[in-house]
Amino acid sequence: MGVLISSCSDDLSVQDDATPEAVVKAQASTNLEIPSTGHFDLESSGLVKDFDLKLQLSEVVEPSECGPTPFNEVANYYNDLLIDGFIAAWDGNPDAIGIILEDYFAINQIAAAYEGKNTDYFGEDGEYTNYVKNRVRSLEKFWDMADLIEVNGQHTETLEDLDFIRYIYENYSTATPEDIDYILEIAETFNTNSDQIPENPFFASDGFATFDRTIVVGDGIVTFLEDTGLDPKVVWSSILAHEWGHQIQFLNFGVWDYPVPAFINTPESTRMTELEADFITGYYLTHKRGATYNWKRVEDFLTAFFNIGDCGFDSSGHHGTPAQRLAAAKAGFNLANNTKKKGQILSQEDVHDAFISKLDLIIDGTIY
Ligand SMILES: [Zn+2]
Structure with a gap:
């Protein structure tokens, strides 16, 4: 080419x-x-x-x-x-x-x-x-x-x-x-x-x-x-939290169940693992023992962050639409916010299970 x-x-x-x-x-x-x-x-x-x-x-x-x-x-x-x-x-x-x-x-x-x-x-x-x-x-x-x-x-x-x-x-x-x-x-x-x-x-x-x-x-x-x-500090925190989400996925690769196989380089697979990394990001950034940002701050940031062009919906690297990515992060925030004991940190496995249970809603964009 x-x-x-x-x-x-x-x-x-x-x-x-x-x-x-x-x-x-x-x-x-x-x-x-x-x-x-x-x-x-x-x-x-x-x-x-x-x-x-x-x-x-x-x-x-x-x-x-x-x-x-x-x-x-x-x-x-x-x-x-x-x-x-x-x-x-x-x-x-x-x-x-x-x-x-x-x-x-x-x-x-x-x-x-x-x-x-x-x-x-x-x-x-x-x-x-x-x-x-x-x-x-x-x-x-x-x-x-x-x-x-x-x-x-x-x-x-x-x-x-x-x-x-x-x-x-x-x-x-x-x-x-x-x-x-x-x-x-x-x-x-x-x-x-x-x-x-x-x-x-x-x-x-x-x-x-x-x-x-x-x-x-x-x-x-x-x-x-x-x-x-x-704010560059929020930028660093959010990118690190997201990439950390991928590392958690890699560590659990082969163990965690997904509706479609993870990391097979198809649009559906990539969207799923990216949305999970965003879910994990929303959970960590707003958790009282995580980065402790309030949701509004995270929402403002992620709205801009997710604008980073990914409109190739058929591409194998497709990360999800900005609305889907924001819905994933919001669902992660909800998980941190709704846990009865605010100080409790769920296990990686429990966070994964919570994400899978919300995935259809996230993709539909009905989390809001
Ligand atoms: Zn990613």
Whole structure:
């Protein structure tokens, strides 16, 4: 499948006195079909990806089924900054697209999930490290899961380290030493000449849980949500609570009963496990011994959170509609709120059973 690349700004229109290089760049940026040339083939079966922000490389993309939301506005803003920043530093060499706009994302995913590179701090300057560590301790205690789950940060700073980039190509791709020298020249050029590469938050926007007990949350996804006006601490807590829900599912995989099999990568299966993670999130965030947020706060946050485009109802990664996801979280809140003894924390199994008993209502959206 080809990729159309285009700038969203008009300042690259070709002038009569334009240099040949400017002409090439302008032509390429308006309508050039370029095959995908990424060097990594990432295994995606071992993890549940919650944020899969796709760069829109072209103005000629199909209109979003999700419609305009504050999140989409922020994402479009950073998207355009990145694409314009790429084009401004570009000499027209098509190979650069696969390296900067594809490989960089894969490299930072590998860094956070498998290499432990810069994973021990949260926020660009570690400003959320203490907060995240406390939240993780709270989740461990609440769900009785001490020292089971590793929570890793992800940062654009990682991609400034050219030696590390070289190491990743050497160990995770089939590129030859000559290829790698060539790739590194391109990487160095963009890292030096563009203030968006790799600084743009898109490059650290992962959020996922792996079956081998790791959670990754990138600074970028928090930046996007914070820029829509949300409290970053609530953002961290909610994403961690949701990813923790997936880890609980993984731990109980094969033991828990579901109406359709879990993690078989069909729309119905994915929607079910995602809605359960949202149910678990609603339960923990509002529980008196969990994050102790009131429902209104959680509702406001999740309404924005669930706006993160997932309108591909037929896609195997479908998370449920925003209304279904909010209904799942509300049902989790109801469970925490209606338990007779407020301080009681239900077992993972009991929370799962409660979710399954409400699943049809959640899907119908009749929880409210
Ligand atoms: Zn999820």
